[in-house]
Amino acid sequence: MRVYLPATFDMLGVLAREGQMPVRSGVGFALTPALQEFFTAGDEEEIEYQAFLEASRASLRLLTAGGEARFPHRRVVISADLPAAVVTATPDKGEAVVTLSPSILEVDQLVAIHVDDEGNEAATAAAIDVVDAADLGDEDAEITLGDCEDNLMSWYDARELGILVDLL
Numbered sequence: 545m546r547v548y549l550p551a552t553f554d555m556l557g558v559l560a561r562e563g564q565m566p567v568r569s570g571v572g573f574a575l576t577p578a579l580q581e582f583f584t585a586g587d588e589e590e591i592e593y594q595a596f597l598e599a600s601r602a603s604l605r606l607l608t609a610g611g612e613a614r615f616p617h618r619r620v621v622i623s624a625d626l627p628a629a630v631v632t633a634t635p636d637k638g639e640a641v642v643t644l645s646p647s648i649l650e651v652d653q654l655v656a657i658h659v660d661d662e663g664n665e666a667a668t669a670a671a672i673d674v675v676d677a678a679d680l681g682d683e684d685a686e687i688t689l690g691d692c693e694d695n696l697m698s699w700y701d702a703r704e705l706g707i708l709v710d711l712l
């Protein structure tokens with residue numbers, strides 16, 4: 545099952561060095577039955593993109609904690625193919641939310657890595673500051689968050705993990 549995992553650049557370093565990394569809070573995002581029911585229009589790929597967007601917003605929340613050694617203003621989303629047996633939809637937490645047990649990502653489950661570009665950092669930094677206010681309905685914060693989410697993230701193949709971590 546394709547799952548989108550919010551991450552940070554430092555977490556990618558752990559995955560590259562150790563061959564695995566813990567998934568924060570054991571939470572990911574996926575095309576779940578609840579997400580499909582929520583969207584009455586759009587094809588499966590468009591609906592699945594909503595799960596990806598939720599993972600990118602969750603990456604912002606990880607960045608709000610601070611302490612990132614490298615790239616504290618770049619969202620990271622990991623696309624992974626996980627066995628269905630370890631993924632449980634948890635619609636009470638959100639239509640796209642899934643819980644993983646065990647909550648460990650193995651490097652061989654990695655499909656792709658999505659990372660903000662340098663040019664996106666200012667918008668991402670601004671979104672980090674307002675993500676909670678946007679969730680509470682602040683219209684100005686929602687616009688700022690939208691500016692960040694409008695920025696496409698660069699795509700890297702799973703085989704590029706080591707190069708990405710070492711050379712970026």
